[in-house]
Amino acid sequence: KSKSLPIFYLLSKTILRIPRSLTPSLVTDLEILRKMEKPAEEKKGAQRLFKRSRTVLKDIVEGDSESFIGKSITVCGWIQTIRKQGANMAFVELNDGSCSGNLQIILNKEEAEKEGCLDDAFTRAGTGVSVRIEGKIVESPKSGQKVEMMCKKATVLGGVDAKAYPMPKKKLTLEYMRTRQTWRIRTRTMRAVQNIRNQCAWATHSFFQNLGFKYVHTPILTGADCEGAGEMFSVTTLLQEETDIKDIPKAKDKDGKETGHIDFSKDFFGKPVSLTVSGQLNVETYACAFADVYTFGPTFRAEHSNTSRHLAEFWMIEPEICFATLEDDMALAEDYVKYCVKCVLENCTADVELLTDYYQREFKLAQKKGQKKNEDPPPKHIDSLKALLGKPYKRLTYTEAIEILEKEIKEYRCIVITEEEKKKMKAKDFKKKTKGKHRFENKVYWGVDLASEHEKYLTDKVFNGPVILYNYPKTIKAFYMKMNEDNKTVQAMDMLVPGIGELVGGSAREDDYDKLIKRCEELKMETEPLQWYLDLRKFGSVPHAGFGLGFERLVMLTTGMQNIKDVIPFPRSYGVCEY
Numbered sequence: 001k002s003k004s005l006p007i008f009y010l011l012s013k014t015i016l017r018i019p020r021s022l023t024p025s026l027v028t029d030l031e032i033l034r035k036m037e038k039p040a041e042e043k044k045g046a047q048r049l050f051k052r053s054r055t056v057l058k059d060i061v062e063g064d065s066e067s068f069i070g071k072s073i074t075v076c077g078w079i080q081t082i083r084k085q086g087a088n089m090a091f092v093e094l095n096d097g098s099c100s101g102n103l104q105i106i107l108n109k110e111e112a113e114k115e116g117c118l119d120d121a122f123t124r125a126g127t128g129v130s131v132r133i134e135g136k137i138v139e140s141p142k143s144g145q146k147v148e149m150m151c152k153k154a155t156v157l158g159g160v161d162a163k164a165y166p167m168p169k170k171k172l173t174l175e176y177m178r179t180r181q182t183w184r185i186r187t188r189t190m191r192a193v194q195n196i197r198n199q200c201a202w203a204t205h206s207f208f209q210n211l212g213f214k215y216v217h218t219p220i221l222t223g224a225d226c227e228g229a230g231e232m233f234s235v236t237t238l239l240q241e242e243t244d245i246k247d248i249p250k251a252k253d254k255d256g257k258e259t260g261h262i263d264f265s266k267d268f269f270g271k272p273v274s275l276t277v278s279g280q281l282n283v284e285t286y287a288c289a290f291a292d293v294y295t296f297g298p299t300f301r302a303e304h305s306n307t308s309r310h311l312a313e314f315w316m317i318e319p320e321i322c323f324a325t326l327e328d329d330m331a332l333a334e335d336y337v338k339y340c341v342k343c344v345l346e347n348c349t350a351d352v353e354l355l356t357d358y359y360q361r362e363f364k365l366a367q368k369k370g371q372k373k374n375e376d377p378p379p380k381h382i383d384s385l386k387a388l389l390g391k392p393y394k395r396l397t398y399t400e401a402i403e404i405l406e407k408e409i410k411e412y413r414c415i416v417i418t419e420e421e422k423k424k425m426k427a428k429d430f431k432k433k434t435k436g437k438h439r440f441e442n443k444v445y446w447g448v449d450l451a452s453e454h455e456k457y458l459t460d461k462v463f464n465g466p467v468i469l470y471n472y473p474k475t476i477k478a479f480y481m482k483m484n485e486d487n488k489t490v491q492a493m494d495m496l497v498p499g500i501g502e503l504v505g506g507s508a509r510e511d512d513y514d515k516l517i518k519r520c521e522e523l524k525m526e527t528e529p530l531q532w533y534l535d536l537r538k539f540g541s542v543p544h545a546g547f548g549l550g551f552e553r554l555v556m557l558t559t560g561m562q563n564i565k566d567v568i569p570f571p572r573s574y575g576v577c578e579y
Helices: 002-015 024-036 057-061 119-124 174-178 188-210 280-290 326-347 349-368 381-387 398-410 419-424 427-434 452-462 513-522 528-537 551-559
Strands: 072-085 089-095 103-108 130-139 147-158 250-252 258-262 273-275 292-300 313-322 394-397 414-416 438-440 467-473 489-497 501-508 544-550
Touching (some): 057 103, 072 147, 119 147, 188 551, 280 292, 326 489, 398 414, 544 551
Parallel strands (some): 103 147
Antiparallel strands (some): 072 089, 072 130, 089 103, 313 544
């Protein structure tokens, strides 16, 4: 009955905090009820001022297209292709960025609003040209599309010099597009990737907010090295382009002699400061008041590497949960990844299908060129994503993972040949030794920091799906991770996914002050810069855990892209910082 609806809705606000993965049908029903409530601004009498003077193409291409038939509308966008048929007719594919699909528009001078109003479009129209089109939506006889638009009036907003346009109509490689960072978004492939990136960002906030987490903005400038890796960008005002090297203040020892180091006490902050590699330490301070928090922002690492897996600037998602264990942390990570994948499949279906077709087409093209002759075609990307939503992710200890890999080597399914060993071998000997075996370039033993090749072998060959490893050796993990009773391993976990390897890294945090101090001493760490963090264990300390997820790796997972530089708008890496 309608009278019971308000009471049920009040109840739904609490129920909606339940993870979607636990109550999918219930949450869907409650969301329908939620949409029935009027927006807050309407209740207060406020009116929305912004209103588009055009129809968004997504509403036509991906929405109820048949409801537009017979309606006169205005659309704007960029011409993707134009095909002229005689002097009076042309077919235009238009896209406005709202979706991957295009709307076909027919330019017919005989159907124009008045004589000559399409002449400018016929003369200047081409790939990349921006236009405003006024016309009527009609049923399309063309297969693959339900409607098209009959143009009555066309206005060229921005022309293009076809000879100088950096993104020509021909098929472009990802390598070429990387050299045109400001233009590559105009391609269908890159638009699909960035649509999915946008959806993953929205899903991130949606997931944590529905669970009652607080979003915390952690600082980009920091005086602490969260991971202890030392690969950080320094921030200073002492080194300007016009600075003479002899004017840089030098540090002195007790006897007044110069040490050869910079005196950062004369710098802007009065001490060494860097760009952060993680917001974790800072967000833990807020976790001790809010209990459940997360941060989502840019982080930086000064690694001298320019591989397909490395960026100098990247985004991290780092939730922190109090009164929680490592088991809770693993469950949260799995729920979060599944939620993001589900949102992409539901809301970016056309983009996923476009990329699926793209990868299949690229593989066939490579085979025609004589490449990838002995490789199986890649699985359909859309099927790979659906597989991530099925059964629970496999969990096993680091030790068990090492035993599995050692067994694979012992039973000759895998072989370890380092790059140095390969260089010393003859080509025919190398081919003979590796025939029928999977080659590892890095050795496998207990205590090794698993390489990407090891992680991918576990996910792609052994378990054929995601894997969560836990209880890692303390020697390869960060100082803040909680020690196990064996005093050899810490309560750390990594989520490994097919095609990528590590996607998530997390742990239970050490909440005992004395134990954390002892661990810092073992690692010979300077504790003074971290005293504010250590003191959290002195006043109301609680068991807590958290994880970090590189956002670009999540986008790689959901898009299927193999190079991390293709999933971020403006990649910064070693030797590359354009625009």
